[in-house]
Amino acid sequence: xxxxxxxxxxxxxxxxxxxxxxxxxxxxxxxxxxxxxxxxxxxxxxxxxxxxxxxxxxxxxxxxxxxxxxxxxxxxxxxxxxxxxxxxxxxxxxxxxxxxxxxxxxxxxxxxxxxxxxxxxxxxxxxxxxxxxxxxxxxxxxxxxxxxxxxxxxxxxxxxxxxxxxxxxxxxxxxxxxxxxxxxxxxxxxxxxxxxxxxxx
Amino acid sequence: xxxxxxxxxxxxxxxxxxxxxxxxxxxxxxxxxxxxxxxxxxxxxxxxxxxxxxxxxxxxxxxxxxxxxxxxxxxxxxxxxxxxxxxxxxxxxxxxxxxxxxxxxxxxxxxxxxxxxxxxxxxxxxxxxxxxxxxxxxxxxxxxxxxxxxxxxxxxxxxxxxxxxxxxxxxxxxxxxxxxxxxxxxxxxxxxxxxxxxxxxxxxxxxxxxxxxxxxxxxxxxxxxxxxxxxxxxxxxxxxxxxxxxxxxxxxxxxxxxxxxxxxxxxxxxxxxxxxxxxxxxxxxxxxxxxxxxxxxxxxxxxxxxxxxxxxxxxxxxxxxxxxxxxxxxxxxxxxxxxxxxxxxxxxxxxxxxxxxxxxxxxxxxxxxxxxxxxxxxxxxxxxxxxxxxxxxxxxxxxxxxxxxxxxxxxxxxxxxxxxxxxxxxxxxxxxxxxxxxxxxxxxxxxxxxxxxxxxxxxxxxxxxxxxxxxxxxxxxxxxxxxxxxxxxxxxxxxxxxxxxxxxxxxxxxxxxxxxxxxxxxxxxxxxxxxxxxxxxxxxxxxxxxxxxxxxxxxxxxxxxxxxxxxxxx
Numbered sequence: 093x094x095x096x097x098x099x100x101x102x103x104x105x106x107x108x109x110x111x112x113x114x115x116x117x118x119x120x121x122x123x124x125x126x127x128x129x130x131x132x133x134x135x136x137x138x139x140x141x142x143x144x145x146x147x148x149x150x151x152x153x154x155x156x157x158x159x160x161x162x163x164x165x166x167x168x169x170x171x172x173x174x175x176x177x178x179x180x181x182x183x184x185x186x187x188x189x190x191x192x193x194x195x196x197x198x199x200x201x202x203x204x205x206x207x208x209x210x211x212x213x214x215x216x217x218x219x220x221x222x223x224x225x226x227x228x229x230x231x232x233x234x235x236x237x238x239x240x241x242x243x244x245x246x247x248x249x250x251x252x253x254x255x256x257x258x259x260x261x262x263x264x265x266x267x268x269x270x271x272x273x274x275x276x277x278x279x280x281x282x283x284x285x286x287x288x289x290x291x292x293x
Numbered sequence: 294x295x296x297x298x299x300x301x302x303x304x305x306x307x308x309x310x311x312x313x314x315x316x317x318x319x320x321x322x323x324x325x326x327x328x329x330x331x332x333x334x335x336x337x338x339x340x341x342x343x344x345x346x347x348x349x350x351x352x353x354x355x356x357x358x359x360x361x362x363x364x365x366x367x368x369x370x371x372x373x374x375x376x377x378x379x380x381x382x383x384x385x386x387x388x389x390x391x392x393x394x395x396x397x398x399x400x401x402x403x404x405x406x407x408x409x410x411x412x413x414x415x416x417x418x419x420x421x422x423x424x425x426x427x428x429x430x431x432x433x434x435x436x437x438x439x440x441x442x443x444x445x446x447x448x449x450x451x452x453x454x455x456x457x458x459x460x461x462x463x464x465x466x467x468x469x470x471x472x473x474x475x476x477x478x479x480x481x482x483x484x485x486x487x488x489x490x491x492x493x494x495x496x497x498x499x500x501x502x503x504x505x506x507x508x509x510x511x512x513x514x515x516x517x518x519x520x521x522x523x524x525x526x527x528x529x530x531x532x533x534x535x536x537x538x539x540x541x542x543x544x545x546x547x548x549x550x551x552x553x554x555x556x557x558x559x560x561x562x563x564x565x566x567x568x569x570x571x572x573x574x575x576x577x578x579x580x581x582x583x584x585x586x587x588x589x590x591x592x593x594x595x596x597x598x599x600x601x602x603x604x605x606x607x608x609x610x611x612x613x614x615x616x617x618x619x620x621x622x623x624x625x626x627x628x629x630x631x632x633x634x635x636x637x638x639x640x641x642x643x644x645x646x647x648x649x650x651x652x653x654x655x656x657x658x659x660x661x662x663x664x665x666x667x668x669x670x671x672x673x674x675x676x677x678x679x680x681x682x683x684x685x686x687x688x689x690x691x692x693x694x695x696x697x698x699x700x701x702x703x704x705x706x707x708x709x710x711x712x713x714x715x716x717x718x719x720x721x722x723x724x725x726x727x728x729x730x731x732x733x734x735x736x737x738x739x740x741x742x743x744x745x746x747x748x749x750x751x752x753x754x755x756x757x758x759x760x761x762x763x764x765x766x767x768x769x770x771x772x773x774x775x776x777x778x779x780x781x782x783x784x785x786x787x788x789x790x791x792x793x794x795x796x797x798x799x800x801x802x803x804x805x806x807x808x809x810x811x812x813x814x815x816x817x818x819x820x821x822x823x824x825x826x827x828x829x830x831x832x833x834x835x836x837x838x839x840x841x842x843x844x845x846x847x848x849x850x851x852x853x854x855x856x857x858x859x860x861x862x863x
Binding site: 181182183195199209213216217220228229232233235236239240241242243244247248251252253254255256259262 | 297298320786810
């Protein structure tokens with residue numbers, strides 16, 4: 093099945109499915125609405141718990157407002173639900189922390205994740221937020237594969253890695269943003285040092 | 294966009310865990326922050342190979358779980374660099390290495406290489422508090438190590454992780470060092486010990502392990518019995534074993550005299566002995582057919598062949614091929630005698646790649662001298678799981694089996710690759726009469742050339758919809774016993790939509806109640822030859838399995854026969 097044909101129903105674009113299964117409605121933070129099958133939702137621990145707690149009937153699903161997912165935009169959520177629909181019913185892997193499990197990226201997932209780094213970042217973030225273990229696995233594997241065969245210099249470019257200096261600067265900025273008084277103290281200290289004082293006190 | 298540093302730390306760790314080792318090391322070099330992040334994630338490696346090379350160089354190879362067949366980092370480097378690279382693996386205290394293999398091929402030219410390397414490695418570890426988490430330490434070909442270095446290397450390992458020790462030649466030994474070695478926690482916790490060359494060591498030092506294999510000068514009857522008793526009294530796991538080779542011959546009578554159980558009677562030997570009593574007895578014995586459940590051959594070192602008649606082991610011995618084969622061929626002296634299963638296993642095939650070929654060729658020679666040229670082996674099942682066999686030898690052996698009796702073949706690897714030989718094989722009566730084909734690795738015979746059999750377990754690289762449907766149709770139209778099944782796996786995804794499109798029945802997904810998520814489609818086919826049975830075919834991304842089931846309880850029948858087969862001892 094191609095990515096385009098994955099059975100996520102984007103309300104604006106597609107018709108309501110004919111299968112007599114329960115389809116929940118979700119809304120992204122940019123007000124895009126999606127219908128997702130009950131089985132597909134099981135891939136997300138977060139959403140599964142949420143719908144279980146809500147205890148919706150088929151009528152509720154149709155009549156009540158769509159469930160809002162505040163932190164994820166429509167473009168990302170569409171990818172997430174396409175993935176869930178494609179992998180519905182599959183067992184959810186359990187990480188027992190022993191020898192690492194070998195992760196292979198299926199063809200469907202590879203096509204789904206053939207996206208720019210920004211969107212990939214959002215997808216990983218969404219997979220983590222919605223607790224979709226296998227999507228998180230494959231998306232992290234995708235990021236890991238980006239590093240394969242790269243030198244440290246190339247890695248810096250691929251991952252946009254900051255250097256030690258940039259890390260230091262970022263750390264300082266973060267500290268200062270947290271505590272403006274610390275900056276004043278540091279400046280005062282530097283000033284005294286310039287004036288030749290040995291001790292701050 | 295700041296891609297990597299925007300990632301929360303748990304994502305970064307997830308990515309690092311999935312990096313190959315080389316990329317991991319390179320990421321470590323990008324910044325101090327990345328270094329500490331990488332070092333905080335444990336690494337799990339399949340193997341590290343260290344081999345001293347001329348000019349103070351060391352070969353250093355790393356194999357990963359994901360690509361365990363190829364070593365990802367392999368290079369010759371300065372000794373000091375390999376030490377640093379090696380210790381880097383254990384930077385995180387939870388990192389674990391499955392096998393450390395230290396092999397010294399050039400020991401004659403550089404006898405001291407390991408005696409320099411090991412102390413340098415241990416010296417570099419002096420300030421560390423951790424011990425090396427290594428599951429298996431293998432010290433291979435021709436490595437010479439002073440025993441104190443071996444002792445210290447052993448002590449540097451984490452005793453809770455080290456489980457297996459495999460050494461070709463044990464370092465020069467003194468009783469004091471031996472005592473110190475066996476007193477270490479590491480030695481006491483070992484589960485598997487293998488020492489290939491002769492060693493002068495007490496047998497008792499090995500009795501705590503689940504498996505050990507040693508070669509010693511002599512074994513007294515008391516020691517032999519103590520060893521057996523240890524295994525009888527303790528709840529060792531399944532497949533635990535001991536194997537002790539001795540330079541001096543074991544004296545059976547003395548060993549039996551020490552047993553507190555009566556040695557089991559051996560009907561095969563008795564039969565053979567009785568046969569030798571007189572000409573009349575010989576005729577009498579040969580006139581009674583014998584049906585044996587399972588006969589097993591294992592080529593061993595030094596042209597020896599282990600021969601056993603299994604299932605409640607009734608006879609076993611190890612001897613030169615010619616002698617063993619004579620005993621074996623005696624079984625067929627009566628034309629009605631047969632063997633239900635013949636296994637050939639060769640565990641040492643890397644060191645003796647031709648052992649099975651030599652053994653089978655000796656079998657042909659003995660058959661020729663013992664019987665008429667048209668003599669065929671009456672064997673129902675041939676199992677060959679461990680070892681290598683040449684394709685021509687395999688084909689020849691195949692043809693020596695009596696097609697009226699031979700029904701089943703169970704192989705790990707299908708040895709025939711050449712097209713002509715393959716075609717020759719499938720044209721034999723032996724192949725055509727098969728009722729069970731079980732091949733674990735990829736098969737090169739086209740699926741179209743495989744006839745419907747009662748049990749088919751095969752794997753292909755890829756299959757077209759036409760091939761799959763062709764086999765399903767053939768299987769469906771051939772009357773087969775209840776629970777007969779085919780299980781065809783592929784490395785590439787199956788063209789499910791195309792397979793469904795070729796069905797001559799309306800496509801209907803009708804899953805069994807106990808079906809798993811891997812199954813994408815389940816079809817129930819009616820059978821023209823039975824109103825009570827149906828063929829249930831489950832199709833997954835890379836597997837299609839069909840079983841003859843009862844209409845009213847397909848769940849019970851679908852995997853029933855396979856579940857019995859997987860328990861079979863090869």
